[in-house]
Amino acid sequence: GAVVSQHPSRVICKSGTSVKIECRSLDFQATTMFWYRQFPKKSLMLMATSNEGSKATYEQGVEKDKFLINHASLTLSTLTVTSAHPEDSSFYICSASTGPTSYNEQFFGPGTRLTVL
Amino acid sequence: DAKTTQPPSMDCAEGRAANLPCNHSTISGNEYVYWYRQIHSQGPQYIIHGLKNNETNEMASLIITEDRKSSTLILPHATLRDTAVYYCISPSQETSGSRLTFGEGTQLTVNP
Numbered sequence: 001g002a003v004v005s006q007h008p009s010r011v012i013c014k015s016g017t018s019v020k021i022e023c024r025s026l027d028f029q030a031t032t033m034f035w036y037r038q039f040p041k042k043s044l045m046l047m048a049t050s051n052e053g054s055k056a057t058y059e060q061g062v063e064k065d066k067f068l069i070n071h072a073s074l075t076l077s078t079l080t081v082t083s084a085h086p087e088d089s090s091f092y093i094c095s096a097s098t099g100p101t102s103y104n105e106q107f108f109g110p111g112t113r114l115t116v117l
Numbered sequence: 118d119a120k121t122t123q124p125p126s127m128d129c130a131e132g133r134a135a136n137l138p139c140n141h142s143t144i145s146g147n148e149y150v151y152w153y154r155q156i157h158s159q160g161p162q163y164i165i166h167g168l169k170n171n172e173t174n175e176m177a178s179l180i181i182t183e184d185r186k187s188s189t190l191i192l193p194h195a196t197l198r199d200t201a202v203y204y205c206i207s208p209s210q211e212t213s214g215s216r217l218t219f220g221e222g223t224q225l226t227v228n229p
Binding site: 004006034036043044045046049091093095105106107108109110111113 | 204216218219220221222
């Protein structure tokens with residue numbers, strides 16, 4: 001099956017620093033990638049949708065200048081949390097699909113747990 | 118997206134069938150029903166999807182009522198590893214791409 005990886009799996013950083021999370025589709029080309037955030041005991045919340053080679057579309061309430069998304073190739077998208085604060089501590093999950101079709105099967109990465117001290 | 122309603126939690130004995138219900142009474146004719154699950158501290162995993170016919174794959178079966186207002190995900194022989202949160206999603210075809218909106222899902226606990 002299609003595999004999506006994320007790196008790192010866990011990261012601890014100091015308040016005010018920036019953290020980059022990578023999401024890779026290992027055995028398929030992902031024209032569309034999604035970034036989600038999940039707080040403890042809560043459901044996944046979509047943050048943004050990115051299509052390869054174009055700017056990401058952010059969900060309402062998500063600061064685009066704080067959560068920088070780059071989708072420069074068909075197998076790699078990155079999320080950079082800039083000037084991280086403790087309230088940004090969360091589980092960040094990416095997913096990938098082969099693009100907009102009538103089938104919304106997304107392949108999810110294993111997630112990255114971010115802790116901001 | 119069509120609004121979906123699921124019970125917050127269910128229990129099932131190991132080896133027995135787990136039947137997880139989902140109501141989607143506002144679903145429109147071209148909207149699919151998708152099921153994903155999330156094991157604790159992992160990314161979600163696709164299970165199955167359907168439009169109007171019942172579907173079966175190696176993981177589960179999906180039974181959709183004739184009026185399409187509800188569906189049931191069936192895990193025929195639940196194991197301890199099936200303990201997870203199960204999400205029923207019906208994305209709108211009018212929204213861009215493969216956008217999925219996750220609700221609260223059903224926490225399925227498989228007991229030994």
